[in-house]
Amino acid sequence: MGVSVLQPGLATTVQDVGRPGYYNVGIPPSGSLDQYSSLAANLLVGNAEDAAVLECTYMGPELRFGSPATVAVTGADLPPLLGGEPRPAWESFAVGAGEVLSFDYLRSGARAYVAVSGGFDVPAVLGSRSTYALGSLGGLEGRALVAGDELPIGDAGGAAPGRSVPEALRSTHPRHREIRVMMGLYDHRLTDGGRRTFAEATWRLTTLADRTGMRYRGATLEFRERVAPFGAGSDPSNIVDAPYPIGSIQVPGGVEPIVLHRDAVSGGGYVMVATVISADMDDVAQSAPNNTTRFVEVDLRPGRRARRRRAARLEALREALA
Amino acid sequence: MVRRSFGGDDHIFVEFDEEMNLAANFRAMAVTATLAERRIAGVIDICPANVSYQVRFDTDRLAPRDLVAELESIEAAVGDGTGFDLRTRIVEVPILYGDPWTRETASRFRDSRQDPDATDLEFAARVNGFDSTEGFVAAHAGSPWIASMVGFVAGLPFLFQMVPRERQLEVPKYLSPRTDTPRQTIGHGGCFGSIYSVRGAGGYQMLGITPAPIYDPTQTHPDFADSLVFFEPGFIVKYAPIDRETYDELTAQVEARRFCLRQAPVEFSLGRFLADPDGYNRGLVEALDGR
Known part of the structure; x- marks a missing residue:
């Protein structure tokens, strides 16, 4: 039954x-x-x-x-x-x-x-x-x-x-989170000011948040001027369609960072500027609309350390419930 | 040019060029195909794309620096891609151009379109300098296309026409994306064509529709016995314009689970293609007729 x-x-x-x-x-x-x-x-x-x-x-x-x-x-x-x-x-x-x-x-x-x-x-x-x-x-x-x-x-x-x-x-769910990200992918398309804004802004999760992606609002990111490459599209946030990492943060039009989650579209033509480290994807999933987030830049080494700490926490859970 | 970046702690992303072109696409396909053959423990997903590729990996089993070293050695072996022969297939995809279903859909999104009084096909013909939609269709269906990437959603091919850049068809995308696109719509946006594998959102101009399914999660159609996705990166497409009567016949075959796409195995060499694109394309298309 x-x-x-x-x-x-x-x-x-x-x-x-x-x-x-x-x-x-x-x-x-x-x-x-x-x-x-x-x-x-x-x-x-x-x-x-x-x-x-x-x-x-x-x-x-x-x-x-x-x-x-x-x-x-x-x-x-x-x-x-x-x-x-x-x-x-x-x-x-x-x-x-x-x-x-x-x-x-x-x-x-x-x-x-x-x-x-x-x-x-x-x-x-x-x-x-x-x-x-x-x-x-x-x-x-x-x-x-x-x-x-x-x-x-x-x-x-x-x-x-x-x-x-x-x-x-047990996980707790604060209304404000710091989510660790590694900059990269197409972040060279941002101006220095655009990079600063990305790191310093308080981003608010919109109601457009589902298993595919979570859209945030809070600031406008500035892109460098360029001649559009053939096939990319005319908007400064357009690229020739590329693969999207799980956790990557794309910024269509510079106004709406979208964190892709586990039902991600696998690729597309919007510039991505950073990727959430794997250890923080569970936290991204527990953000509710109107909760706020700051994206905190880390390098590969601390990113991997965080991954090992998360693995240890999973192991502790297995031991506690063995 | 090779540009490399980590995507978080578990993806590596490699870009060969900023502009769309077949050579960069071919390098991405050659490197990812070689990487897949090496069956490296810890590699989870290998995704070739238009001018770039991405590998998702388990950093606990495969150290990032070891993966980078592996990729560098493969990239060096592949070089500019002209020496790499891609074993793939050519597929004939029937299209009803200017079909009533995509026209009806377009009419529901007037505000998203550059010219609400023209059909998407008429608009695409005009911006490419054709006097009639017939001229545009002849160019669209006249030369084959290569699936330069599969993705966005399940089984959706990005298609790049195998002609010199000055003959590439280019059409702006919708001003803002539609929330609806019929399944199996033939789309075009920027320099890329696509076939919408599922019903859903989309921003490409809608040129027509194919009766052929290209994604079948139920795996009940004959072309899907081995996989629920028809397209793989590198497949070559030749469009065949059909009329409404043929469309209805083929749709009846699809519904009876009897329809199969016409296809033939081919080997594609970038070097030989670049030397004589039109002649090489004729040879590819002849493979469909068993010649």
């Missing part, structure tokens, strides 16, 4: 660790945007690390369980309710057959993860159950959930409910 979707929430999709290896034909890695929280949810309920979870953006779904299960909710502070009664986040709890899981209003962050013992057992496509909605690929029929959907659940090996992520290993 599976899970019935009574209300879908705003943009709820099935996600997992992603689908690497197909970016060369325009299929992005997809997967949970906040991989740390997604892993925590799976470990809490005793799932394999690559089991599929639900990613719930801004608003939770309403789900009726057809059979008993162990459930955990992590990520954004989107308080779970079972039969209308509060349940703890970052902690696994039991759900009985016929019970309804719903959510209170979002308090902080942007994306909550719901893991169920056994995992959401939709068919794997190209090695992953992640939903890539632009390509109608993976997940449940390649799209976000709608009311009336039935989600199959895999066989639970599972863990007993009542497991908890230690306080120090």
